[in-house]
Amino acid sequence: MRARRIPLSTECAVCITKTIGKVVPMLTDTWERQSELYSKAFRALSDGYANDLDVPSTIIPLMMELYSAAGANDPFNIIKQKSINAAMKDLPLIEQSINRFSDFEKFRTSLSAAIAGNIIDYAHAGDDPDLESLECVFKSVQREGFAIDNSKELWHRLKSSSGKVVILGDNAGETVFDIPFVRLIKELEWSVIFVVKGLPSMNDATKNDVIGTGIEQLAMISTTGARAYGTPKRFVSEQFLDLVADCDLIISKGQGNLETFPEIQEEFEKETYYVLRVKCSHVASILGCKKNNNVVLRQKNM
Amino acid sequence: MRARRIPLSTECAVCITKTIGKVVPMLTDTWERQSELYSKAFRALSDGYANDLDVPSTIIPLMMELYSAAGANDPFNIIKQKSINAAMKDLPLIEQSINRFSDFEKFRTSLSAAIAGNIIDYAHAGDDPDLESLECVFKSVQREGFAIDNSKELWHRLKSSSGKVVILGDNAGETVFDIPFVRLIKELEWSVIFVVKGLPSMNDATKNDVIGTGIEQLAMISTTGARAYGTPKRFVSEQFLDLVADCDLIISKGQGNLETFPEIQEEFEKETYYVLRVKCSHVASILGCKKNNNVVLRQKNM
Structure with missing residues (x-):
């Protein structure tokens, strides 16, 4: 795996x-x-x-x-704004659900929300996401659980120590559903750096797409420095690599980061948790699970 | 149009x-x-x-x-056989429905069957056809009618004269649903030449795919001479062009023939009826109708 x-x-x-x-x-x-x-x-x-x-x-x-x-800058801007609005609309209900739990169950439910947000993806062969059904997706992730499940290890890691955690963000709107998860990590006294893309590409979140959603009050917002999905080593900034070098733990959202971050992870030997919804059977076969599975995968040393 | x-x-x-x-x-x-x-x-x-x-x-x-x-010859062979079997299974019911009518209504219903068969297509972006629902598709074509409808002109043309009609066939299985239509034309004392592809390409019907279905007892089977969908002028045989030159009327099935035959039609100035299910909005916009519309389009002179 x-x-x-x-x-x-x-x-x-x-x-x-x-x-x-x-x-x-x-x-x-x-x-x-x-x-x-x-x-x-x-x-x-x-x-x-x-x-x-x-x-x-x-x-x-x-x-x-x-x-x-x-000569295009941000053609997905309208789609991204719609995604953010839809996620912001559903966030209070999601937070209510999460707050019914405590400790590990609460943490796990916030992970379900972060994975549900990962369906807001316009760069794959399936249908575009139904922005009206985000809360239903969250419930189904809760119900289905995680096909690869290292959530307990992540919980213990976050509970038993503190330091700097870098979260590799993914798509606009999805980042809103990461908020409860980020808040919990902050409450565990970690300092959180939330990484978005340097410049717009497809519906990936940039700084513009997260400032004002509330996440900027919980985490320092930084960027990959690149116009690219994921964190491709040949395109990210020195500043991003310094951030990785300097942190204690990485949490990586989505397939794009799963495809690209391992190269950097290997170089810096950083413990990383890959949190995602599996979008295609190709990635599923590589991870040893199925399409549409939910994954919280620990990769200690590459 | x-x-x-x-x-x-x-x-x-x-x-x-x-x-x-x-x-x-x-x-x-x-x-x-x-x-x-x-x-x-x-x-x-x-x-x-x-x-x-x-x-x-x-x-x-x-x-x-x-x-x-x-080095492939006929990779769609199994798919084609399944399509033929499914169409042969439903043909008696289709024939029963057609035989409830007479004259123009009977002819029109046989055209509905020929268009219903046109959904047996594996070369477009949509889902593969549901071979279990061919009879339902036939009923829906009957219900929906033809968005472009020159069926009356075709009926009068076939009733008022006789001669040689060339039918440009399309996909394996679809050709089975052309049988009632071919039978009617033959009963009107036309001599029918049914054209299939020279060599296999996708699920287009070749001689192998029509011999044994019964159509060979109603029509002379001939081919385009090419391994290609439609009748692309630069690839079809001299024999096919002679056939066109020598006939009195053409009936062309499907989008592939609509895309390719006009070049030949123009050269030989042959009255042609294009009979098809519109598979995409691009062709729909060119014809001035909508995707999934049923079309019987007369083109007298190109």
């Missing part, structure tokens, strides 16, 4: 191309410019297969190139 | 890539070979966008290249 390199599978091909089909029309209106971007995108994808690249090494430079070629 | 060139739209990009994602794993089992084929496929797609090709000019050579690179 080690997090490791995610090669371009058959399923990835479909997923990436559906993502391309979603992104390109958001980047430019004209048919000629869209055709140019499609041509670039499929060329990059072809090269990715020819050179046996993994998924992030294929998609991240491709997305950077598309955004840059289109 | 003229049938015309189908450029590569955003929707086409998604559709084609989903088709690639479906076909490649059927062509070869090994990861290395699949990667090579994906690389080829996405390179061709990139070039298609760069050179402003239309859909068939992009996909047909690409599919030919994939089949040839994989």
